[in-house]
Amino acid sequence: MASHSDRRRFLKRGGALASFVIGTVRSLRGQTPAREAILKDSLAYGQPSPFDNTIRRTLGQATAISDTALTTPLQDLDGIITPSGLHFLMDHVKGVPDIDSKQHRLLVHGMVDHPLIYTMDELKRLPSVSRIYFLECNANNRPIRGPNGESVQNVHGRTSCSEWTGVLLSALLNECGVQKEASWIVAEGSDANKYTMSIPLAKAMDDILVAYAQNGEPVRPQQGYPLRLVVPGWEAIRSVKWLSRIKVVDQPYMAWHESGNNADTIPNGKGLWYRFEVGPNSVITRPSGGQRLPGRGFYEITGLAWTGGGAVTKVEVSVDGGRSYKEAALQQPVHRFAHTRFRFPWAWNGEETVLQSRCTDERGEVQPTVAEAAKNLGVPPDYFYQADHFNGVQPWKVNRDGSVQNALFL
Amino acid sequence: MRYSSSLLAAVIILSAWAAALAQGRTYQLGTTPTEEEIKTRDIAISPDGKELPPGSGTAKEGATIFAQKCAACHGPNGNGGGLARGIVPLGNAKPVKIGFSLVPYATTVWDFINRAMPQSKPGSLTADEVYAATAYVLYRNEVIKETDVLDAKSLPKVRMPNRDNFIPAQPGWKPGEKRPFGYYP
Numbered sequence: 001m002a003s004h005s006d007r008r009r010f011l012k013r014g015g016a017l018a019s020f021v022i023g024t025v026r027s028l029r030g031q032t033p034a035r036e037a038i039l040k041d042s043l044a045y046g047q048p049s050p051f052d053n054t055i056r057r058t059l060g061q062a063t064a065i066s067d068t069a070l071t072t073p074l075q076d077l078d079g080i081i082t083p084s085g086l087h088f089l090m091d092h093v094k095g096v097p098d099i100d101s102k103q104h105r106l107l108v109h110g111m112v113d114h115p116l117i118y119t120m121d122e123l124k125r126l127p128s129v130s131r132i133y134f135l136e137c138n139a140n141n142r143p144i145r146g147p148n149g150e151s152v153q154n155v156h157g158r159t160s161c162s163e164w165t166g167v168l169l170s171a172l173l174n175e176c177g178v179q180k181e182a183s184w185i186v187a188e189g190s191d192a193n194k195y196t197m198s199i200p201l202a203k204a205m206d207d208i209l210v211a212y213a214q215n216g217e218p219v220r221p222q223q224g225y226p227l228r229l230v231v232p233g234w235e236a237i238r239s240v241k242w243l244s245r246i247k248v249v250d251q252p253y254m255a256w257h258e259s260g261n262n263a264d265t266i267p268n269g270k271g272l273w274y275r276f277e278v279g280p281n282s283v284i285t286r287p288s289g290g291q292r293l294p295g296r297g298f299y300e301i302t303g304l305a306w307t308g309g310g311a312v313t314k315v316e317v318s319v320d321g322g323r324s325y326k327e328a329a330l331q332q333p334v335h336r337f338a339h340t341r342f343r344f345p346w347a348w349n350g351e352e353t354v355l356q357s358r359c360t361d362e363r364g365e366v367q368p369t370v371a372e373a374a375k376n377l378g379v380p381p382d383y384f385y386q387a388d389h390f391n392g393v394q395p396w397k398v399n400r401d402g403s404v405q406n407a408l409f410l
Numbered sequence: 411m412r413y414s415s416s417l418l419a420a421v422i423i424l425s426a427w428a429a430a431l432a433q434g435r436t437y438q439l440g441t442t443p444t445e446e447e448i449k450t451r452d453i454a455i456s457p458d459g460k461e462l463p464p465g466s467g468t469a470k471e472g473a474t475i476f477a478q479k480c481a482a483c484h485g486p487n488g489n490g491g492g493l494a495r496g497i498v499p500l501g502n503a504k505p506v507k508i509g510f511s512l513v514p515y516a517t518t519v520w521d522f523i524n525r526a527m528p529q530s531k532p533g534s535l536t537a538d539e540v541y542a543a544t545a546y547v548l549y550r551n552e553v554i555k556e557t558d559v560l561d562a563k564s565l566p567k568v569r570m571p572n573r574d575n576f577i578p579a580q581p582g583w584k585p586g587e588k589r590p591f592g593y594y595p
Binding site for chain 1: 435436437439440441442443447448451452453454455456457458512513514515517518521522525526529532533
């Protein structure tokens with residue numbers, strides 16, 4: 001299983017580093033069978049440099065790796081694509097299922113003229129598209145205090161961006177003939193809990209992908225092998241993994257993970273069931289919390305912006321704690337519903353300062369600061385301490401000694 | 411001779427028609443599932459409960475099942491154990507509490523227990539056991555009485571305490587429109 005090979009890779013990059021390097025130079029003979037298998041593996045599937053330490057982490061822990069919650073090391077990545085092995089993982093289903101793609105089937109039924117079952121081979125014969133989309137957990141970007149708030153990986157590491165290849169869900173639904181009265185779909189995974197989500201039919205007919213490939217290779221087990229939904233711009237809880245059933249219906253089904261705790265409660269006593277799109281968001285990934293600038297001088301500030309509204313149209317960077325903002329350069333082309341890389345030249349004069357960014361999207365929506373968000377909602381800034389669905393501006397404070405820390409609640 | 415060739419033609423036309431029915435309209439791929447195949451997989455329960463199977467149960471019966479199959483993780487009284495949090499208040503671990511269960515429909519509870527519990531063996535409960543376990547969970551959350559019988563008719567009628575405290579989902583939403591509720595907050 002995926003968690004096993006991850007652990008193996010982690011071990012390999014830890015204590016066993018030195019012997020690993022020597023081992024590849026010498027012959028494979030004389031190795032224990034297990035070691036031989038590891039070395040063969042690493043030749044059959046290329047591995048990163050043993051000197052590199054770009055790895056996922058479990059929230060708030062420096063070293064231990066868990067198979068239920070893993071964050072993307074945004075501070076160590078460049079460009080806009082997240083390598084598949086570094087994609088974040090939030091496990092709602094208690095365990096990544098082991099699925100043989102030859103046995104896997106997708107059933108489409110409900111309010112359709114003719115229900116159909118597809119094998120993976122049949123799905124791959126249909127016209128496919130490749131698109132670059134981010135997936136962001138609805139609990140990402142919580143304004144966390146304490147050790148969990150120290151790095152961009154901990155605070156924002158539950159967003160990742162991949163090139164997804166698959167069939168448009170609209171094509172499958174058209175093949176089955178959706179009936180007039182239908183207005184929603186229910187999507188179900190084939191994990192042990194049969195994770196379920198409801199999605200408006202309008203979105204299903206618009207741009208949802210039924211994806212079988214991620215960054216050019218089959219979707220990784222942790223990301224839904226062999227088949228998953230990718231719902232562009234929406235909170236990733238709707239992008240059902242290990243997809244095996246789509247039922248066309250006429251109402252939201254209020255499955256467990258879309259009602260109750262995943263619903264928002266707001267202070268006036270009302271709750272929101274469906275958040276759908278994520279708000280305009282951005283964060284500086286370098287320099288960011290936990291890093292240390294070696295001295296004054298030139299640094300290129302870089303980071304990521306994304307929005308459920310479509311394309312990021314502008315990212316502004318402030319190097320004086322939000323008093324003034326200047327526009328950053330956006331890496332071209334900018335893809336809709338994808339991470340957008342921004343870069344901004346900066347010379348540090350050695351004085352204390354605060355760096356932050358804010359995103360504007362194609363609808364003109366602007367990422368708020370925590371203070372602005374609190375004012376809008378009539379709550380103290382503390383309210384966001386544990387709230388989901390947050391997209392506030394992230395300030396990083398640079399101290400005189402070059403250390404960088406989360407300045408959200410300083 | 412003439413007779414049999416026209417019969418053959420009819421058979422060919424018929425089987426072509428059947429093949430067209432059995433496959434997608436444009437690409438002619440996929441197969442048609444049998445009624446039985448659909449039925450065994452059609453487990454998602456809508457708020458109106460139309461997919462609920464026959465069967466019934468009460469909180470009294472549910473207490474026995476809970477002790478046998480659930481208490482190991484959720485604690486003897488459902489107040490939480492070493493392995494999972496309690497079942498009271500149901501689905502509510504929010505910083506800003508609006509009180510009681512946040513689950514809007516009793517069908518949601520039935521559906522979740524049916525598909526996901528006991529976590530060590532999901533899908534192993536009979537329909538009667540799911541009705542009884544659901545009744546026990548709802549009784550412990552003071553939503554129904556200990557003697558109330560839950561079945562396909564009565565379960566969808568149970569009113570959850572926060573049923574009206576949510577802004578309803580808006581199926582009329584169209585892609586490209588501003589988000590129904592604006593961006594957070």
